[in-house]
Every structure is written in C-alpha cells, then in structure tokens.
Amino acid sequence: MVADDASVGFLHPMPAGEAAAFWRAIADGIAARDILLWAVEDGGGPIGTIQLHPAGKPNGAHRAEVAKLMVHPRARGRGLAKQLMATVEQAARDLGRRLLVLDTVEGGVADSLYRRLGWTEAGKIPDFALKSGGGSEATVVFFKQI
Numbered sequence: 001m002v003a004d005d006a007s008v009g010f011l012h013p014m015p016a017g018e019a020a021a022f023w024r025a026i027a028d029g030i031a032a033r034d035i036l037l038w039a040v041e042d043g044g045g046p047i048g049t050i051q052l053h054p055a056g057k058p059n060g061a062h063r064a065e066v067a068k069l070m071v072h073p074r075a076r077g078r079g080l081a082k083q084l085m086a087t088v089e090q091a092a093r094d095l096g097r098r099l100l101v102l103d104t105v106e107g108g109v110a111d112s113l114y115r116r117l118g119w120t121e122a123g124k125i126p127d128f129a130l131k132s133g134g135g136s137e138a139t140v141v142f143f144k145q146i
C-alpha cells in the first residue's frame, strides 16, 4: 500500500521493521484502551482495517479521531471502506462520542468518499505530508457530528 503511494504516514521504501514497530505501538494502544481497531479478513489474509482513537483529554470526552482506513488493493471497489466507516461511526456513538475528526490527502479517493459520507471539510493544510517520490501534498481536515 505504501509502495502504491497511499498517504498513510510512511514513505516508500520503508526501512526494515518500520511497519512491525508501527503495529506493535498500535497493539499497545489497543491494550491501553486508547485505540479501537477493526480488521476484516478473507481466506487470503487481512483485506481492510480502520481505527478509532477516542480523545483522552477531559475536555475531549465527546470526541474521537478516525484513523488508518485501509483496504487491500484486491478488495477495493466492493464497498468495504463504506462498511468500515459505518462500523466506526456506530462504535463512536455507542461510546458517547458525538464529534469525529479525520484528515486525508487532498484529491484522493478517500477525500471524495468522506464528503459523500456526510463529512464536512474544516480546511486544508498545504505541504502537510511528504511524498515517496519527492515533493509534498496537502491534507484536508474533516469533521462529522453524529
């Protein structure tokens, strides 16, 4: 996915161990109840995942961030991302979180997906994420009141 230029926090080529270290930190966050993660598998392995990061600060008890929506290239275009977004939204509601935030690279598939799912653009930050091949791209910050 990183090699396909997906803007998910990493640059291609990833140094050995970087992905494993990332997932270990996520596992620690799950164990600490700071992160909720959903993963979908088929017979060939994982095909989709998404995370919810409920804000930990006292004044953010109503808020959560949606993160790392990823669908494997072989499973795309079948509605899995929409199902994962619906799942995370329902979980946030169940936790009493009524404000969701996320950000994504400007102009990508996810940018238009979030708009169609009722998310509102709060603004754009230029030069936010470096690209594997050089240069950088803007991120769009979205929110949704649920």
Ligand SMILES: CC(C)(COP(=O)(O)OP(=O)(O)OC[C@H]1O[C@@H](n2cnc3c(N)ncnc32)[C@H](O)[C@@H]1OP(=O)(O)O)[C@@H](O)C(=O)NCCC(=O)NCCS
Binding pocket: 001, 006, 007, 008, 068, 069, 070, 071, 072, 075, 076, 077, 078, 079, 080, 081, 082, 083, 103, 104, 105, 108, 109, 110, 113, 116
């Ligand atoms: C963005 C991503 C999660 C979409 O996953 P997906 O399971 O293929 O998405 P869905 O099948 O649920 O499709 C959702 C919508 O996007 C559209 N879509 C999906 N892939 C598309 C593409 N390549 N080009 C244009 N539209 C596309 C679908 O037609 C659908 O539109 P609809 O609302 O009109 O029905 C997937 O492409 C991905 O993992 N990309 C790399 C990681 C990434 O960028 N994640 C977002 C980080 S914030």
